[in-house]
Amino acid sequence: MFLMKDIVRDGDPVLRQEAADVTFPLSAEDQQLAKDLMEYLVVSQDPEQCKKYGLRAGVGLAAPQVGVSKKMASVLVPAPEEGGKSPFTDVIINPVIVSESVQMGALTEGEGCLSVDRDVPGFVPRHDRITLRYYDVNGEKHQVRLKNYPAIVCQHEIDHMHRTLFYDHINKDEPFARDDDMVMIE
Numbered sequence: 001m002f003l004m005k006d007i008v009r010d011g012d013p014v015l016r017q018e019a020a021d022v023t024f025p026l027s028a029e030d031q032q033l034a035k036d037l038m039e040y041l042v043v044s045q046d047p048e049q050c051k052k053y054g055l056r057a058g059v060g061l062a063a064p065q066v067g068v069s070k071k072m073a074s075v076l077v078p079a080p081e082e083g084g085k086s087p088f089t090d091v092i093i094n095p096v097i098v099s100e101s102v103q104m105g106a107l108t109e110g111e112g113c114l115s116v117d118r119d120v121p122g123f124v125p126r127h128d129r130i131t132l133r134y135y136d137v138n139g140e141k142h143q144v145r146l147k148n149y150p151a152i153v154c155q156h157e158i159d160h161m162h163r164t165l166f167y168d169h170i171n172k173d174e175p176f177a178r179d180d181d182m183v184m185i186e
């Protein structure tokens with residue numbers, strides 16, 4: 001199981017590398033990696049377990065963040081309300097955004113990252129809607145349309161595979177600048 005000590009922090013070159021495509025069928029190692037990446041999210045989103053293991057809660061975790069420069073990330077978007085259904089939960093492998101809205105969206109709270117041990121205030125403008133193509137651990141191809149929070153999370157994780165951290169997108173001069181067309185996501 002991954003602990004905070006296993007999470008690579010900003011400054012480590014692996015976070016600024018282009019990650020490698022994953023080959024199928026998954027090696028035993030990559031199967032274990034997928035399990036561990038998802039397990040981290042499940043455990044970190046359980047308040048009791050999160051505290052017990054001293055984790056920072058996360059809704060996504062990309063392989064480069066545990067030092068593995070591969071195009072694999074777990075995503076577990078919590079259900080909006082108790083007992084509801086998660087809007088998106090999967091391990092996304094070799095993801096490609098095949099289309100994206102012109103309209104941008106950003107979390108009103110800004111973003112954070114398990115690999116960035118500091119607050120970086122500001123809006124992180126992303127595409128409000130995307131069509132995402134990816135493979136799951138069984139090598140099955142998926143094409144999904146995501147919007148708002150699930151779309152934001154997937155773009156954050158895919159960024160990790162392409163040398164990008166969330167604060168790269170924040171406007172340096174005016175961190176809270178927004179065009180009136182931008183969807184503000186609670």
Ligand SMILES: OCN(O)CCCc1ccccc1
Binds near residue numbers: 111152157
């Ligand atoms: O890469 C995942 N990770 O650093 C955890 C935080 C994920 C995340 C946080 C805010 C908005 C989108 C995604």
Ligand code: NI
Binds near residue numbers: 112113114115160
């Ligand atoms: Ni991150």
